[in-house]
Structures are given as structure tokens and as C-alpha cells.
Amino acid sequence: MAENLVPKGLDGVAVDVTSIATTDNSGNLLYRGYRAIDLADRKSFEEVAHLILFGKLPSADESAKFREFLKKNSALGGRIPEIMKIEKQTNLMDSLRSYVSLEPYRNSEAGLLLAEIASKFPQIISSSARINEGKAPLHSIDGSYAENLYYLLTEKNNPRYARFFEKLLILYMEHEFNASTFALRVAASTLTDPVSAIVAAISTLKGPLHGGANSEVLTYLLSFKSEEEALKFVEEKLQRKEKIMGFGHRVYKEKDPRAQFVKIELKKLIGNTDVYRYATAIEEYIWEKKKLPANLDFYAALYLKTLGIDEKFYLPIFACSRVFGWGAHYLEQQADNKIIRPLSVYTGPTGLTLE
Ligand code: COA
Numbered sequence: 396m397a398e399n400l401v402p403k404g405l406d407g408v409a410v411d412v413t414s415i416a417t418t419d420n421s422g423n424l425l426y427r428g429y430r431a432i433d434l435a436d437r438k439s440f441e442e443v444a445h446l447i448l449f450g451k452l453p454s455a456d457e458s459a460k461f462r463e464f465l466k467k468n469s470a471l472g473g474r475i476p477e478i479m480k481i482e483k484q485t486n487l488m489d490s491l492r493s494y495v496s497l498e499p500y501r502n503s504e505a506g507l508l509l510a511e512i513a514s515k516f517p518q519i520i521s522s523s524a525r526i527n528e529g530k531a532p533l534h535s536i537d538g539s540y541a542e543n544l545y546y547l548l549t550e551k552n553n554p555r556y557a558r559f560f561e562k563l564l565i566l567y568m569e570h571e572f573n574a575s576t577f578a579l580r581v582a583a584s585t586l587t588d589p590v591s592a593i594v595a596a597i598s599t600l601k602g603p604l605h606g607g608a609n610s611e612v613l614t615y616l617l618s619f620k621s622e623e624e625a626l627k628f629v630e631e632k633l634q635r636k637e638k639i640m641g642f643g644h645r646v647y648k649e650k651d652p653r654a655q656f657v658k659i660e661l662k663k664l665i666g667n668t669d670v671y672r673y674a675t676a677i678e679e680y681i682w683e684k685k686k687l688p689a690n691l692d693f694y695a696a697l698y699l700k701t702l703g704i705d706e707k708f709y710l711p712i713f714a715c716s717r718v719f720g721w722g723a724h725y726l727e728q729q730a731d732n733k734i735i736r737p738l739s740v741y742t743g744p745t746g747l748t749l750e
Contacts, residue, residue: 400740401739411728411735414450415723416431416571418646422647424566424653426446429452431566432652432653432656434565435562435656436562439539440541440561440564441458441465443565444461447568447719447722447723448509448722449506450723461510464514465514466543468501468511468515469514471494471498471519472501473497475497476522476526479523483527484527487520487524487710487711488600488601488711490520491714492594492597492601495515495593495597496594498512500512505729506722509589509721509726510722512589512590517535517544517547518535518547520712520715521547533546535547536552539557540561540564541564542554542557544715548704548708549703549704559663559664562656563657563660563698563699564715564716565716567716568717569720569723570646574599574604575606575717575721576596577599578599579724579725580725580728580735583725583732584733584735585734586729586732592725596717596721600710601710609640609641609695609699609709610696610706610707611641612697615628616696616697617670622676626680633684639687640693641693642681642685642689642693644688647688649688651688654688654693654695657695657698658689661697665697670697674693674697
């Protein structure tokens with residue numbers, strides 16, 4: 396069979412080198428050499444975004460400057476708010492994809508332009524959602540990236556919840572050659588501009604097998620009235636050979652360290668409540684029956700719900716963070732570029748002749 400000659404989904408294939416992130420032998424996700432969970436626990440979003448994008452943890456002064464840069468550039472320019480009123484898009488990922496293309500950017504140096512693009516994600520998502528609901532856009536607050544994003548999504552200024560939120564944002568930031576990043580690297584390898592490459596990544600993140608799993612997890616987790624009901628649901632799904640959202644991962648075959656970190660944080664927020672127990676029971680059951688680990692999206696969904704964030708924002712939130720990883724990959728690809736153009740094994744007809 397010709398199909399057996401190709402590594403479907405590039406499963407197990409290394410396609411390039413990277414110094415941005417990896418998973419070490421103990422299953423830890425590393426950002427530029429540091430454990431992502433340690434960074435989430437002890438660093439700010441801006442510090443980690445600087446580390447990912449520019450390759451170095453910033454000094455206090457660099458960190459303040461970067462934070463200021465993100466704040467200063469975050470407002471939407473041109474006619475975007477006007478266009479949002481006319482062209483209402485119900486899917487926020489579609490809004491993000493469109494408005495990232497339309498924004499008039501000020502910076503031309505690639506690193507700064509990538510940071511500028513990223514800085515606008517929170518306003519695009521928040522304003523687009525609010526305009527769709529007939530509400531006026533909110534002005535950003537004078538807080539950190541996480542505090543501001545939290546405010547723009549909830550209308551609440553809550554530093555404690557914003558800090559919990561920030562930890563998840565940090566864990567979403569980077570994951571080497573995931574599908575959206577790979578799409579971006581393919582685009583970057585043609586020497587296209589940063590905006591076009593980021594649009595390719597947004598489009599790829601939108602798919603349910605990549606970024607769209609977290610809100611589906613919430614739908615089933617919140618539907619159960621008992622642990623038995625929860626386990627019956629997963630058992631039936633497994634029997635029907637259906638995918639259960641929030642489980643499985645191309646890289647993590649035993650444990651997703653990010654999911655385990657968020658699980659601990661979630662317990663700090665909600666304690667041993669019914670829904671927390673259903674979630675952990677499902678995790679244990681699926682591991683026992685199928686040896687599939689819970690991935691980050693499994694616990695992230697409940698975590699975001701607990702923080703009072705509406706489901707429609709879950710995937711765009713992922714994008715607000717991952718955009719810094721995408722930026723780093725754009726720069727890395729272009730620093731040592733060769734166009735990504737693989738081969739295929741042809742299985743169609745040959746030698747057909749026209750009448
Ligand atoms: N529920 C049930 N079975 C699953 C599963 C899930 N979530 N994820 C994988 N499996 C099963 C597959 O059906 C396959 O079983 P088989 O060997 O009997 O055919 C086996 O586990 C291997 O899975 P595969 O789909 O080949 O793994 P992958 O590396 O190609 O895919 C994902 C990884 C993440 C796309 C996949 O696990 C998935 O679709 N998960 C659900 C979506 C999700 O949570 N995405 C967020 C990712 S962070």
C-alpha cells in the first residue's frame with residue numbers, strides 16, 4: 396500500500412531544529428530551557444513572552460519597557476471598530492483572522508511588528524464580541540497583560556483571578572511544532588510577511604483537533620449529575636470509538652505537565668467539589684481503560700469557567716498567548732531559512748488521454 400510509505404500526520408517525524416521549546420526526557424515542557432510550569436508559577440506573562448519571543452528573560456527594566464510597548468500598541472487603529480459594526484462575525488476566531496489582516500501596523504522591524512500584532516489580540520477579541528452583542532468596546536486598563544485581558548473579557552478588575560488566569564496563559568504560550576506553529580513556519584519559509592504568517596496560524600488553531608477542544612470539554616463536564624453518569628458517558632464514547640475532547644496528545648503519552656499544573660491550581664479555586672471529582676474520575680478512568688492522558692484543554696475549560704470567563708473566549712484566549720510563540724517561530728524560521736516543500740506519494744492515475 397502506497398499509504399504505508401508516508402508518515403501520516405508527520406507522526407514521529409522531526410522536520411527542523413528549534414531552540415524555543417521542547418519536552419525533556421522526564422516529560423517536562425521547557426521554554427528556552429526553563430520548565431514552563433516553573434515560569435507559570437513564578438514569572439509574569441510579559442517576562443515569559445519576552446523570553447519566548449526574544450530568547451532571554453528580561454531585566455526589570457526590559458520587562459517594564461516590554462509591558463509598556465504591549466500596552467501602548469494595544470488599541471485598534473484605522474477603521475476596524477467601524478468595520479466590526481458592519482461586518483458582524485459570530486465566530487471570534489474568524490474576527491481575529493480578519494482584523495489581524497486589516498490592522499494598520501506601525502512597526503516594520505519583524506520582532507517589533509510581531510509583538511505589535513500580538514498586543515492587539517485582546518482588543519480585537521473583546522471589541523468584536525461586545526459589538527456583536529450591541530455593547531460599546533471597553534478601554535484597556537492600566538494593568539499587566541493578563542489583568543487587562545481578564546478585564547476586557549469579564550469587565551471585572553480582579554487581580555487574584557487575573558493571576559490565576561496569567562498562569563494558564565503562560566502554559567498556552569508555546570509548544571514547538573504544533574499544527575498552528577507548523578502552518579506558520581511553512582508560511583514564514585516562503586518569506587511572506589509576519590501578518591500573513593500569523594493569519595495562517597490563526598486559521599489552523601481554529602480546528603477542533605487543535606485549539607477547539609476546551610469548550611467541548613466544558614459542555615460534557617457540566618452536564619453530569621453524578622460520578623456514575625460521568626463514567627457511563629466516557630465508557631459509551633470509548634465503546635463507540637469516538638474521540639473524547641481533552642484527552643490524548645501527539646507528544647505527551649503519559650502525562651501532560653501543563654494539565655497536571657492546572658489541575659492543582661483548579662483545586663485551589665474550587666476545592667473537592669462535585670465537578671472537580673467528576674473530572675478527576677474521568678481522567679483516571681480513561682487512563683485505566685485506554686492509557687490516554689488528560690491534555691491541557693481538559694482542565695483549562697473548567698478553570699476558565701471558574702474564573703468567570705465566557706466559553707466563547709476560550710479558543711481566542713489560547714490565541715492571545717500562543718501568538719508570542721508563533722512570533723518566535725517566525726523569527727527562528729527566517730533566521731535560518733529553507734523553504735518547506737515536502738514530497739508526496741502519488742496514488743492517482745497516470746497516462747490518461749483526452750478524447
Ligand atoms: N478519545 C478517545 N480515543 C482517543 C483520543 C481521545 N481523545 N485521542 C486518541 N485516541 C485514540 C485514537 O482513536 C487511537 O486509537 P486506536 O489506536 O485504537 O486507533 C489512539 O488513541 C491514538 O490516537 P491518534 O489520534 O492516532 O493520536 P494523534 O497523536 O494522531 O492525535 C490528538 C492527537 C490530540 C489529535 C488526539 O488525541 C485527539 O483528537 N484528542 C481530542 C482532541 C483534543 O483534546 N485536542 C486538544 C489537543 S491539546
